[in-house]
Amino acid sequence: MKTHANIPDADGFYEALLRAHEGLSDAESNDLDARLVLLLANQVGDQTALLECIEEARRKPASG
Amino acid sequence: MSAETEWKFAPAYELPHWSFVLPPDLASGGGERIRYPVVITGGGLAGLTLACDLALRGVRAVVLDEDDTVGVKGASSRGICYAQKSLEIFERLGIYERIRQKGITWSVGRTFSGKDEIYSFNLKDESHSEQPPFINLQQFYLEWFLVDRIVELGGTDLRWKNKVTAVENEADGDAVVVHVETPAGNYSLECDWLIDATGANSKIRDAMGVEVNASRSTDRWCISDVRFKVPFAVERWTWIDAPFNEGRAVWQHLMADDVWRLDYQMAEDCDPETISKPEVAGARLREQLGPGVEFELVWIGPYQYRDHLLETFRVGRTMFIGDAAHVVSPFGARGGNNGIQDAANLGWKLALVLAGEAGEALLDSYHDERYAAAKENLTITKRTSRFLAPRSAAEHRLRRAVSALARRHEFARRLSNTGRMAQANDYPPSRWAWGGARSVQNVAFDGTTLMRCLREGTRFLGVAVGADAAELARLNALSARWPVDFRSVDAASPLATHLGAAAGTVVLIRPDAYVAAIVPAAMAGSTSVALRAALARDEAMTRAA
Numbered sequence: 001m002k003t004h005a006n007i008p009d010a011d012g013f014y015e016a017l018l019r020a021h022e023g024l025s026d027a028e029s030n031d032l033d034a035r036l037v038l039l040l041a042n043q044v045g046d047q048t049a050l051l052e053c054i055e056e057a058r059r060k061p062a063s064g
Numbered sequence: 065m066s067a068e069t070e071w072k073f074a075p076a077y078e079l080p081h082w083s084f085v086l087p088p089d090l091a092s093g094g095g096e097r098i099r100y101p102v103v104i105t106g107g108g109l110a111g112l113t114l115a116c117d118l119a120l121r122g123v124r125a126v127v128l129d130e131d132d133t134v135g136v137k138g139a140s141s142r143g144i145c146y147a148q149k150s151l152e153i154f155e156r157l158g159i160y161e162r163i164r165q166k167g168i169t170w171s172v173g174r175t176f177s178g179k180d181e182i183y184s185f186n187l188k189d190e191s192h193s194e195q196p197p198f199i200n201l202q203q204f205y206l207e208w209f210l211v212d213r214i215v216e217l218g219g220t221d222l223r224w225k226n227k228v229t230a231v232e233n234e235a236d237g238d239a240v241v242v243h244v245e246t247p248a249g250n251y252s253l254e255c256d257w258l259i260d261a262t263g264a265n266s267k268i269r270d271a272m273g274v275e276v277n278a279s280r281s282t283d284r285w286c287i288s289d290v291r292f293k294v295p296f297a298v299e300r301w302t303w304i305d306a307p308f309n310e311g312r313a314v315w316q317h318l319m320a321d322d323v324w325r326l327d328y329q330m331a332e333d334c335d336p337e338t339i340s341k342p343e344v345a346g347a348r349l350r351e352q353l354g355p356g357v358e359f360e361l362v363w364i365g366p367y368q369y370r371d372h373l374l375e376t377f378r379v380g381r382t383m384f385i386g387d388a389a390h391v392v393s394p395f396g397a398r399g400g401n402n403g404i405q406d407a408a409n410l411g412w413k414l415a416l417v418l419a420g421e422a423g424e425a426l427l428d429s430y431h432d433e434r435y436a437a438a439k440e441n442l443t444i445t446k447r448t449s450r451f452l453a454p455r456s457a458a459e460h461r462l463r464r465a466v467s468a469l470a471r472r473h474e475f476a477r478r479l480s481n482t483g484r485m486a487q488a489n490d491y492p493p494s495r496w497a498w499g500g501a502r503s504v505q506n507v508a509f510d511g512t513t514l515m516r517c518l519r520e521g522t523r524f525l526g527v528a529v530g531a532d533a534a535e536l537a538r539l540n541a542l543s544a545r546w547p548v549d550f551r552s553v554d555a556a557s558p559l560a561t562h563l564g565a566a567a568g569t570v571v572l573i574r575p576d577a578y579v580a581a582i583v584p585a586a587m588a589g590s591t592s593v594a595l596r597a598a599l600a601r602d603e604a605m606t607r608a609a
Contacts (some may be wrong), residue, residue, distance in 0.1 A: 030461055031461060031464060031465065031468075034462050034464065034465035035465040035468060035469055037462075037465070037474060038462075038465050038466065038469055038479065039469065039473075042473075042475040042476075063255045
């Protein structure tokens with residue numbers, strides 16, 4: 001699993017991600033996220049990395 | 065849906081009945097208990113396949129069945145998809161042609177979401193066998209053909225209306241005693257080996273206290289065996305969310321006699337009795353088939369699937385096969401096919417142990433190999449169950465994402481899981497097969513087929529790739545000491561290609577068509593070493609041989 005900064009234009013990506021959710025209901029947003037996860041998973045295509053990402057995402061965020 | 069859907073039942077199937085015959089144990093007046101080498105309890109798919117396999121190997125088994133016919137709950141279609149490995153086993157047992165003529169051959173499967181096809185597969189792409197990837201046939205026909213074949217072969221003692229009431233081990237562990245109830249009175253017999261093939265609810269297993277590890281799903285289904293004449297494709301069609309079944313899953317498969325097997329997923333809180341009423345089943349069918357299509361019901365019934373996996377398939381002199389040992393959810397046809405393969409795995413081992421050609425420890429390999437297969441099947445079918453019956457909003461959401469993406473993208477089609485069809489499982493590396501064991505398909509080569517080579521007796525086939533006459537003669541000298549016959553095949557022959565074996569190697573194929581080892585031909589010694597391992601022979605046995 002890569003954790004160093006690997007997205008060339010991080011702010012641009014984040015903005016595009018927010019835009020994708022604009023005007024959607026919560027249900028539609030959730031569906032979009034699910035489709036996005038699957039699409040991105042296929043880009044990664046590395047079983048170990050995928051399982052590590054799932055593990056990392058399941059970690060409860062530190063409080064504060 | 066119209067509540068007044070018309071429906072009618074087809075005339076019921078007339079299943080064969082076999083007569084109760086007074087067993088010799090009772091006829092002799094109940095003096096000394098008679099001892100038999102092998103007793104099989106339960107005349108279902110697994111038990112009958114084993115009896116037939118043993119009959120061909122010259123082992124006279126006693127089969128005890130509490131009923132006097134085939135089929136379960138009347139003529140329900142039950143297990144219907146028979147996989148290539150099973151069909152190859154039946155080819156060896158001599159009933160394949162009958163199955164092919166009666167059944168429906170298919171290899172293409174399609175998955176739909178709503179009205180759209182989102183995934184398809186053609187199992188022929190990976191097939192090199194003389195047998196097709198699948199044939200559909202109602203289970204009772206297959207059991208019927210097996211009984212006919214067992215009778216034709218002779219030697220097997222098929223005892224109908226013989227119900228096992230209790231089983232106990234002799235104190236010295238030297239025999240199993242089986243107590244039996246019949247219409248003519250009760251008797252007891254002894255055997256070297258007891259095979260429990262009494263199915264999912266085995267009382268023998270429970271009485272022995274073997275851990276079952278059972279779980280039950282809340283997912284409910286209704287089976288409809290229905291006869292109608294619509295030119296639907298002869299393929300496996302599955303819907304994740306069928307518009308004609310209130311957005312739930314549906315299976316559609318053709319079987320023998322123009323009867324279609326339709327499995328409808330039902331609401332979890334439904335009443336099983338209500339959903340299988342003929343008028344309710346008829347209304348569902350009308351919804352699927354549209355107006356004007358005539359149909360007749362053959363068999364309707366609800367089911368709720370369950371699974372279990374015994375912690376061990378062998379307890380001393382008792383072996384568990386088929387549903388008695390393992391039950392998985394029905395997706396992918398991994399139930400009956402694995403009962404059949406349990407039987408094929410055990411048959412040759414029992415025959416060689418009884419003949420003194422293999423060590424008794426070889427029977428432990430039955431557990432090792434078939435437990436590993438059952439465990440793998442359990443993992444695979446659980447994944448399908450979970451795809452078909454999402455448990456939370458999140459699981460529903462992910463499945464919606466898969467279906468939406470699958471309409472446009474190949475990668476998502478692979479995530480859609482309405483069943484991964486049964487294949488012959490690989491066996492893990494063990495002391496019997498150091499590299500593990502994988503199944504060999506029934507390849508045609510040199511004017512014969514692998515199954516024809518394995519049909520006679522209980523012997524390994526040593527495929528010597530590119531061996532010349534001198535090498536073959538050296539190898540053939542081993543046939544006197546070991547149950548093995550050698551054949552030389554060209555490195556370019558379909559069998560060598562399928563085996564992936566290079567010239568100068570010998571591939572040892574077991575009687576159940578699994579590769580035991582691949583060894584260099586030049587080293588006859590290593591062939592012996594591999595055979596000794598594959599037969600679990602100890603030093604003393606090897607010297608005696």
